[in-house]
Amino acid sequence: MTQLAGTGALIRLVLRRDRLILPLWIVLVTAFFAGTASSFATAYPTLQAQQDFIDNVVSNPAVVALIGPVLDPGVGGLTAWRIGTVGSVVVGLIAILAVVRHTRTEEVEGRQELARAAVVGRSAHLTAVLAVVGAGMLVMAALTGLALAAQGLPASGAFALALALAAVGWVFAGVAALAAEICSTNRAASGVSVAVLALAVVVRMGADVGAGAGPTAWLAWLTPTGWLQQVLPFSEQRWWVFLLFLIVTAALVGAAYAVRDRRDIRAGLLADRLGPAHAGPGLSSVFALTWRQNRGLLLAVVIGYGLLGLLMGSAAPGVAQAGAQLGPFLARLGVANGAEALVILLIYVFAEVLAAYAIMVTLRPRSDETGGLAFVLLATPTSRTRWALSQFVIVVLGTAAAMLVRGVTIGLTYGLATGDLAGQLPAAVGSALAKLPAVWVVAGVAALLFGLVPRLSVALSWAVFVIVLALEIGWEFGSVPDAVFAASPFSYVFPLSGQASLSAVLGLTLVAAVLGAGGLLALRRRDIG
Amino acid sequence: MSDAVDVRGLTKSFGSTSVLSDLNLSVGSGEVHGFLGPNGAGKSTTIRVLLGLIRPTSGTISLLGGDPWSDAVELHRRIAYVPGDVTLWPNLTGGEIIDLLARLRGGLDAARRDALIERFELDPQKKARTYSTGNRQKVALVSALSSRADLLILDEPTSGLDPLMERTFRECLTEEKSAGRTVLLSSHILSEVEAACDRVTIIRKGRTVETGTLAQLRHLTRTTIEAELTTVPAQLHADPDIHDLTVERTTVRCQVEPHRMDAVLRILLEGGVRNLVAHPPTLEDLFLEHYQNAGAGPAEAGHGGQHSQHLERTAR
Ligand SMILES: Nc1ncnc2c1ncn2[C@@H]1O[C@H](COP(=O)(O)OP(=O)(O)OP(=O)(O)O)[C@@H](O)[C@H]1O
Ligand SMILES: [Mg+2]
Numbered sequence: 001m002t003q004l005a006g007t008g009a010l011i012r013l014v015l016r017r018d019r020l021i022l023p024l025w026i027v028l029v030t031a032f033f034a035g036t037a038s039s040f041a042t043a044y045p046t047l048q049a050q051q052d053f054i055d056n057v058v059s060n061p062a063v064v065a066l067i068g069p070v071l072d073p074g075v076g077g078l079t080a081w082r083i084g085t086v087g088s089v090v091v092g093l094i095a096i097l098a099v100v101r102h103t104r105t106e107e108v109e110g111r112q113e114l115a116r117a118a119v120v121g122r123s124a125h126l127t128a129v130l131a132v133v134g135a136g137m138l139v140m141a142a143l144t145g146l147a148l149a150a151q152g153l154p155a156s157g158a159f160a161l162a163l164a165l166a167a168v169g170w171v172f173a174g175v176a177a178l179a180a181e182i183c184s185t186n187r188a189a190s191g192v193s194v195a196v197l198a199l200a201v202v203v204r205m206g207a208d209v210g211a212g213a214g215p216t217a218w219l220a221w222l223t224p225t226g227w228l229q230q231v232l233p234f235s236e237q238r239w240w241v242f243l244l245f246l247i248v249t250a251a252l253v254g255a256a257y258a259v260r261d262r263r264d265i266r267a268g269l270l271a272d273r274l275g276p277a278h279a280g281p282g283l284s285s286v287f288a289l290t291w292r293q294n295r296g297l298l299l300a301v302v303i304g305y306g307l308l309g310l311l312m313g314s315a316a317p318g319v320a321q322a323g324a325q326l327g328p329f330l331a332r333l334g335v336a337n338g339a340e341a342l343v344i345l346l347i348y349v350f351a352e353v354l355a356a357y358a359i360m361v362t363l364r365p366r367s368d369e370t371g372g373l374a375f376v377l378l379a380t381p382t383s384r385t386r387w388a389l390s391q392f393v394i395v396v397l398g399t400a401a402a403m404l405v406r407g408v409t410i411g412l413t414y415g416l417a418t419g420d421l422a423g424q425l426p427a428a429v430g431s432a433l434a435k436l437p438a439v440w441v442v443a444g445v446a447a448l449l450f451g452l453v454p455r456l457s458v459a460l461s462w463a464v465f466v467i468v469l470a471l472e473i474g475w476e477f478g479s480v481p482d483a484v485f486a487a488s489p490f491s492y493v494f495p496l497s498g499q500a501s502l503s504a505v506l507g508l509t510l511v512a513a514v515l516g517a518g519g520l521l522a523l524r525r526r527d528i529g
Numbered sequence: 530m531s532d533a534v535d536v537r538g539l540t541k542s543f544g545s546t547s548v549l550s551d552l553n554l555s556v557g558s559g560e561v562h563g564f565l566g567p568n569g570a571g572k573s574t575t576i577r578v579l580l581g582l583i584r585p586t587s588g589t590i591s592l593l594g595g596d597p598w599s600d601a602v603e604l605h606r607r608i609a610y611v612p613g614d615v616t617l618w619p620n621l622t623g624g625e626i627i628d629l630l631a632r633l634r635g636g637l638d639a640a641r642r643d644a645l646i647e648r649f650e651l652d653p654q655k656k657a658r659t660y661s662t663g664n665r666q667k668v669a670l671v672s673a674l675s676s677r678a679d680l681l682i683l684d685e686p687t688s689g690l691d692p693l694m695e696r697t698f699r700e701c702l703t704e705e706k707s708a709g710r711t712v713l714l715s716s717h718i719l720s721e722v723e724a725a726c727d728r729v730t731i732i733r734k735g736r737t738v739e740t741g742t743l744a745q746l747r748h749l750t751r752t753t754i755e756a757e758l759t760t761v762p763a764q765l766h767a768d769p770d771i772h773d774l775t776v777e778r779t780t781v782r783c784q785v786e787p788h789r790m791d792a793v794l795r796i797l798l799e800g801g802v803r804n805l806v807a808h809p810p811t812l813e814d815l816f817l818e819h820y821q822n823a824g825a826g827p828a829e830a831g832h833g834g835q836h837s838q839h840l841e842r843t844a845r
Contacts, residue, residue, distance in 0.1 A: 108619070108658075184658065185619060274654040275621075279628035289629060293618065372616035376669070379580050379610035379682075380633040383602045527543075527583040 006120030010128035014102050018132070021459060025094050026140045028463075032470055033087060033165070034147035037079040039479030041151055050078060065209045065342055066349065068229055076153045076234035080161050085201060086473065087165050088225040090466070091140075092172035092200075093356075095133050096193040099176035102129035105186040109371070123257055126177060130253060133173045137166035153234070160233035167245035171224045172197060174252030181259035184268030191297055195304065198353075200225050202308060224248070286382050290390035294361060298398040301357050305350065305402045309409030313428075316342050316414050343414055343424075344431060344495045350406060351435035352490055354399055355468065358443035359461045361395045366450050366457055374528055384523050388447070392516055395443045400436055407432030434493055437508030441489035442468065444515025451522030531594060533558045533680050533711040534579065539588035541574060541735075548574050549735040552588070556713055556728075561706050563722040563729035564715040567820045571735040572715045573613050576684050579713075580610060593680060606635055609673035613684035613715070615665040617657035623668040624653030630672045642675040648697050663689040674701055681705065681712045687721060699724055719812045731819045738819055743812070750810040750818060751784040754793070759801030768796060779803075 044050040070081040106112040141162040148158035176193040183189040200223040207219035220226030316339040411428025415421035449457040471488040474480030492504040534556035541549040556562040581601030631637030649667045731739040770789035
């Protein structure tokens with residue numbers, strides 16, 4: 001028990017530090033879930049309308065693979081279907097960011113040592129943040145359940161769905177807790193956790209390639225996003241699935257505590273090795289330094305995108321064989337079959353996800369600023385512009401590399417599988433690259449915020465990301481009109497709006513450049529620190 | 530020769546909090562200048578203004594003949610800086626960081642780099658995240674001292690060093706001085722300041738309260754007198770130049786302002802002096818006097834304040 005001494009005080013500290021962001025996330029997430037349900041209820045008020053929607057849109061294997069099959073009847077079923085994967089990602093990200101921020105980041109920045117010297121046990125920090133995140137998820141679940149029930153959904157189903165979302169949050173809190181114990185930097189810990197989250201989604205997609213009944217359906221049992229579906233909140237209500245969530249969370253958290261007991265403060269699981277006593281000839285400019293600091297994450301993203309591309313490109317033809325009738329959906333996309341639609345949509349969705357990477361990298365100078373590295377660097381003859389620009393170059397090239405690799409791998413595998421390499425490869429690459437300017441606009445907004453309002457830049461940039469996702473989903477289901485969706489840069493490169501026109505691509509690139517330049521100008525005029 | 534640093538009437542506010550108000554600082558070329566003041570006085574903030582990291586609210590500042598805000602990049606070729614709280618790139622080794630910073634500055638003296646690493650007993654192969662506080666400071670120090678910069682700006686560079694390393698640092702400082710480099714040294718370690726600095730500036734609450742050589746500062750601070758007398762003259766109690774008087778039978782102890790020494794000694798002689806000890810203020814007395822009196826600006830700070838005004842007019 002002495003290991004937990006001080007947990008209460010630390011819980012209050014976590015709540016104090018997150019007093020704005022925590023309620024904000026809970027409200028945003030709840031509103032997002034409730035909004036989805038209400039847009040279904042208005043768009044498809046009758047059972048017949050709901051069935052038509054399912055027949056026309058959700059029977060499309062591309063959509064099934066992306067989002068999953070509709071497993072339950074009624075508006076409840078549609079809501080559970082639509083928010084399952086996106087909700088898991090959002091809730092998972094919140095849990096990961098919160099846990100890493102209050103464990104490894106505290107430790108890396110030396111504050112944990114300060115606290116631990118007081119009457120604070122070894123495991124108090126970990127316990128405090130897990131308690132806050134765990135309880136926060138429950139509050140979110142309670143509010144979401146109430147909001148869904150208020151819209152006329154069966155109450156027990158509403159709460160089962162909401163609780164399942166909370167449970168996904170718990171699992172990823174556990175993942176982040178373990179990663180934060182094993183990795184010696186907070187960046188690595190978040191990186192590993194986000195990678196696990198991405199993998200969880202991809203495995204769920206793999207499970208649903210056969211529309212929930214294919215040979216890979218068992219994969220759903222390997223991932224928290226899959227369990228969320230399997231709760232079947234509006235039909236069978238399998239409460240026993242929650243046991244899975246609990247066991248896995250307990251195992252992850254238990255492992256985190258075990259590692260914590262065995263390692264020293266500030267250390268990871270692996271000891272640091274000695275390095276070179278002199279800098280290599282390459283390490284002689286800000287750009288070289290920035291590359292050195294960013295290459296790990298960048299390579300991970302590019303390799304991840306490549307692997308996913310290979311996987312999905314080869315799985316896609318199976319979708320065509322699972323053989324769906326061509327809904328009007330495909331006609332709108334202007335493609336011949338479900339497989340091609342899947343390829344196109346996957347490229348689009350992963351471009352949107354890449355915006356998260358772009359924000360993270362764009363804002364890296366901000367953490368250098370708060371951490372004090374910027375003082376060291378900017379006291380040399382390095383201009384602020386060069387400093388930030390070197391980072392922006394990484395954003396542009398890194399996202400470009402990821403999308404290029406994605407286009408090539410998915411085009412290659414899909415082209416080989418369908419025997420149409422000459423047609424598919426250039427199409428996939430072109431389609432992938434055409435999405436880049438939209439990613440850059442999001443990064444540009446983050447850059448501008450970094451220049452203008454450094455203290456708020458992190459929170460606001462992520463809010464922009466969430467808004468972009470919310471606009472997307474709202475628009476797809478008709479609750480967000482075209483005119484509002486036009487606020488999202490992705491609306492201009494959405495496959496449904498025809499091939500991204502050259503003018504859209506150039507226009508977005510120009511907007512991104514202007515935003516980035518605005519950020520640099522603002523950075524030159526403000527105080528550092 | 531023009532001053533390396535010349536700051537006049539510097540003010541800086543962050544939003545509504547005013548951190549620096551009417552700060553003056555001048556450092557002559559080739560001078561080692563101590564920059565002192567209580568915690569939160571504004572030393573690091575002033576240094577950040579000098580480095581062009583933050584923008585002054587008002588005041589005129591000249592640094593090596595340029596403007597620190599608009600000529601930052603050019604000036605930084607001639608400046609090396611050791612921050613008060615050294616943060617380093619956690620995944621680079623100390624050696625890599627020293628080389629990188631040198632290349633960014635445009636060159637280093639490789640022989641001096643290796644010699645300094647040796648003298649400071651730094652292991653350049655360790656990753657920065659595994660360095661102790663003192664070792665991080667050594668990395669920054671070796672980087673600054675091995676540079677070819679004209680001006681070294683050191684913000685409490687020895688706060689994490691052990692006494693042995695601190696001595697090494699003092700030796701280095703002496704070498705820098707004889708090599709003609711200008712050094713602005715912010716420090717709380719008085720013996721370090723006494724050993725190395727030609728002149729000092731003391732600030733409090735963002736305002737310069739004293740500046741001058743240590744001898745000048747000493748001269749303006751009361752001397753302590755202890756005397757054993759035959760009889761204690763009644764005049765002693767009445768004299769306005771005598772401070773903190775204690776009388777224990779025939780032993781008298783008091784403080785006297787240096788320019789009134791002559792008059793006070795005459796009074797004592799009247800009592801018949803059997804034994805007399807006079808000692809100038811220790812450095813600690815000197816600083817404590819300036820660091821205390823919190824709340825009073827220099828104008829109304831009584832004793833210390835009057836001197837500071839006097840000194841600012843006469844010192845340079
Ligand atoms: N960005 C900022 N916003 C608001 N206040 C600030 C900011 N930076 C510094 N301050 C305040 O300015 C004052 C001076 O700080 P500074 O770091 O310059 O002190 P210092 O003389 O270096 O002290 P120390 O000896 O403790 O290092 C402090 O009260 C500090 O809180
Ligand atoms: Mg300071």
